Amino acid sequence: MSKITIDVKSRTPIFEQLRHNITELALSGILAPDEQLPSVRALACDLAINPNTIQKAYAELERDGIIYSLPARGSFISSDLSAAASSAKAEARNSVSNAIRQAKLLGISKEELLELLNREWR
């Protein structure tokens, strides 16, 4: 029972799903810092996809500072996620603003959006 799941029928590439998926698990603390990730081959076998695809996702995650890889040792969650966390927050704030702007454009009232905001806090 891995915490990592994939939808092969999605239009977003598998390696992108992996990147987003693991990033979320890391930043939310579900995967602890320095915790070891499944090996490239093991995860590929588990998800029934090609190891190269896992490798590609891991490479991008390392480039983003989410994980670090030690040859012949394994891949692990970064011990310092502060940089990744802040950029993720910035991105999230941007998504909220864009969604709100779009909603306003369609004539949705400020009060209704406020209700949506309250709904998530209970």
Add this chain to the structure above:
Amino acid sequence: MSKITIDVKSRTPIFEQLRHNITELALSGILAPDEQLPSVRALACDLAINPNTIQKAYAELERDGIIYSLPARGSFISSDLSAAASSAKAEARNSVSNAIRQAKLLGISKEELLELLNREWR
């Protein structure tokens, strides 16, 4: 000077951009009901893309009830956009909720999101 613009370097398909673009112009009232759209060939020439791509976008827009096409006449904005408007609103509400949920997950406070909401209303 067309109101319709395209970014050929974007990763989202051109026909999707067209669909989203024209939908927005229609629902925001920038394009009036029963107003005639550029012809398939004219818009293709204007945007320097293939007529088939325009045709594909127009076909989807007609399927979505955003426009209607009369053979040998042209394509026009639908006179009744209420159905499309309400489904667009539902989609927008969903986007806002998702964005808020993601922001909350990353530890962004309710107050900060409230500030983002207020910012769009001035």
Add this chain to the structure above:
DNA sequence: TCAACTGTATTATTCGTGTTAGTACACTTG
């Protein structure tokens, strides 16, 4: 020691889909 595992690298191939190209038909319009 050594078999089994690790990340990493490389090359070739397959596959899906967006896009282009070219042509054609039936119809309306000035």
Add this chain to the structure above:
DNA sequence: CAAGTGTACTAACACGAATAATACAGTTGA
């Protein structure tokens, strides 16, 4: 009646994602 309209069709191309098959150097635990 020429020019323009939506629509349809087939073929080809382009690009990226994903697969397949190896290979190498290093670590690790029995």
